[in-house]
Amino acid sequence: MTQPSLVTKDLTIRFGGHLAVNQVNCEFLPGELTVIVGPNGAGKTTFFNLISGQLAASSGKVVKDGVEITKMSPSTRARHGIGRAFQLTNLFPQLSVLENIRLAVQARSGDGWRLFKPVSSYKELTARAERYLEATKLTDVAFLPASALPHGDQRKLEVALLMAMEPDIYMFDEPTAGMSLDHTPDVLELIAEIKHDKSKTVLLVEHKMDVVRALADRIIVLHNGELLADGAPDEVMSSQIVRDVYLGKSGEAAA
């Protein structure tokens, strides 16, 4: 049996008296794509923040490949292979698209402390960045500042940044939110490709039910910060408790 790549143990965060994530126990396997669903305010993004380190857990643990990362800063976690894309576009707006991606490549390769030779002389960095430009179909806009891109392209750049980090754990937070229908398949295809690489673990927060059905190996349901259900997609979607709190609403949306 494969070892889980990512484990959360009793993961909890408290904002004042409010338990935003409450004792969540979960194991994620390499090669597995888990979709996290739940109504707004269920704690999905907070759960992501606890794993990638933007928030510090009140109690509980996050373990990556046997190493506890709970107390680490986001940058240290990133170097341990936790990669994260954000729900609200979170780029380097004045830098060009190529520079955005090159920064992620360079963080991965550890060249960030090189301070004398010009960036352009690091051909390998640029070459790798260009691969991700092509993969996300952003080559044509490589030299535009990120802020000049239309929303759909900014979302793609967000995905490109995550891919360029080449993490072990990919965390997508509503990657297709606000994206036009003709752009959505590009992003889903990229995620599917990552899934085919059996060594990677993918966590995906998503509302669109067709996306969930197409990609999910497993679904977990969060509700009021608690883990409500965890299992194969059919199983979870047909369970009564999930229908009550969640699928009643999005079932309509999907219909």
Next chain:
Amino acid sequence: MTEQNSTGALIVKITVLTIGAALLFAPFLFQDVRSLEVAARICVFVVLVASYDLLIGYTGIVSFAHTMFFGFGAYGAAIALKQMGPGWDAVMVGGLAGMLVSLVVAVAIGLLSLRVKAIFFAMITLAVASVVLVLASQLSDFTGGEDGITYRAPQLFKTATKLAVDEDGKVLRLFGVKLNGKLAAYYFVFATSLALFVLMFRLVGSPLGTVLKAIRENEARAEAIGYRVVSYRTFVFCIAALAASLAGTIYAIWLKYTGPDTMLSFSIMIDILLMVVIGGMGTMWGAVIGAVLMVLAQYYLRDLMGAAAEATSNLPILPELLNPDRWLLWLGIIFILLVYFFPRGIAGTIMQKGIAK
């Protein structure tokens, strides 16, 4: 694929290269004592402004302690030259001591406070700089207090030193310029400033430079993709402090005088801020343009106004307005106009122009 090079960028680069050439030949182009003072001050301030731009323009760190580091370098050299007598050993000891103090203080401020919000960091640097300013004026046995310290520069830089003599034993002239110690001192200032500027220029174009820009643009995302933001900030704060300290040492050798007004005061801090804003934040070219314009205005605006007042002396009101004593008013007006028409600084705005489609 090549990165775009706009016409605006080309104009800025040519301007800066012209300025560089003018500074290189300054002793021959402008043959009077005051011009050489201006040229040397420009050289030193280009380094000072460029190093400050590393913080405010490239990384988004607001510090009010930059003149403090400038002062450390200057006072280091001044005290060493005074105590040990004029010599290169004193310059080395003083310069290194200034850098060491700058480094220690920068690391301490950086590690203790670069984690906090920008505004608190700015306040902390202001507080530390104020303490140092008070110390410099109080420890008068050591620093000369408000009067500062006057000392002699190394032998090579004395005006009486002859670099080359003709057959009569008089100092040789090249294009009418005496090849004396003053010339050597100017070229020392020019060469060291140029070297520091080039080093900083390389730094901002390096992978590290892009990380700094990333931190300025989006600190949280820089952290999320794996850059330890606090380390990078502390590092660049130290680099900027060292560059400012060296600039101080260079200027102290040139002026042969170090005092709180010329090396430590907040009015210099304000000058640096104005130069960065006028030139354009986040571009090394801007540092050059800002420093040149500001220093020229400080030295020549009064003369210019005097001449203008003279020329308009038979008109009503105008000569009153153009009275040289009102030069600060006019500097203020020029500054407001510059900020209005060049919101990203002169270099920043012009370089943008070419790209805009």
